[in-house]
Amino acid sequence: MTQTVDLLVIGTGAAGAAPAYRARRAGWTVAIVDKRPYGGTCALRGCDPKKVLVGAADLLDWYRRMQGRGVAGERVHVDWPALIRFKRTFTEPVPQDREQGYHHAGVATFHGLARFVDAQTIRVGE
Ligand SMILES: Cc1cc2nc3c(=O)[nH]c(=O)nc-3n(C[C@H](O)[C@H](O)[C@H](O)COP(=O)(O)OP(=O)(O)OC[C@H]3O[C@@H](n4cnc5c(N)ncnc54)[C@H](O)[C@@H]3O)c2cc1C
Incomplete structure (x- = not known):
């Protein structure tokens, strides 16, 4: 299948999403492609999950440092399986949510x- 568009965006992270939506709002025909699940590094593997994982480690670190200095209580620990389950509650819906957003906006999606192939042609997959 060959499709001609005004703009093909490679990558569904923050850098790809903004021009895709902007060009579509301006009336361009737009397609977007990603080789990995939609959402990019920040939402799936970077900023957002990092904040939660680092936040739990920070909490533990501060608890240990402040013990006997005004902080007391039962032993605090990281429940790794529970933490990862929590992380997944906000990372796992991302690919589907992002792809639906593109569909609603009229942006064609490819995986x-x-x-x-040349200056005007991009091949997706095989
Ligand atoms: C652990 C970690 C924590 C971070 N924390 C923060 C933070 O707290 N604050 C902050 O501002 N930034 C943070 N960052 C940086 C942030 O994630 C990146 O700056 C941001 O994701 C870059 O966005 P992007 O759209 O350029 O690239 P990405 O989000 O990486 O998206 C690129 C996409 O393009 C796809 N792609 C690439 N080449 C092709 C191809 N040829 N064909 C098809 N698809 C392709 C990839 O699969 C990917 O999905 C963090 C990064 C990491 C790794």
């Missing part, structure tokens, strides 16, 4: 590795 696979994007490669330039």
Whole structure:
């Protein structure tokens, strides 16, 4: 299948989402492609999950440092399986939510590795 668009965005992270929506709002035909689940590093593997994981480690670190200095209580620990389950509650819905957002906006979505065939042509997957 060959499709011609005004703009093909490679990558569904923050850097790809903004121009895709902006160009679509301006009336361009737009497609977006990702070789990994939609959402990019920040939402799936970076900023957001990092904040929660680092937050739990910080909490534990501060608890240990402040023990006997005005902080007391039962032994605090990280429940790793529970923490990861919590992380997944906000990372797992991302790919589907993002793809639906593009569909609603009229942005065509593709999955696979994007490669330039020539200056005007990009092949997705095989
Ligand atoms: C652990 C960690 C924590 C972070 N914490 C923060 C933070 O707290 N604050 C902050 O501002 N930034 C943070 N960052 C940085 C932030 O995640 C990145 O700056 C941001 O995600 C970059 O966005 P992007 O859209 O350029 O790239 P990405 O979000 O990485 O998206 C690129 C997408 O393009 C796809 N892609 C690439 N090449 C192709 C191809 N040829 N074909 C198809 N798809 C392709 C990839 O699969 C990927 O999904 C963190 C990063 C990491 C790793």
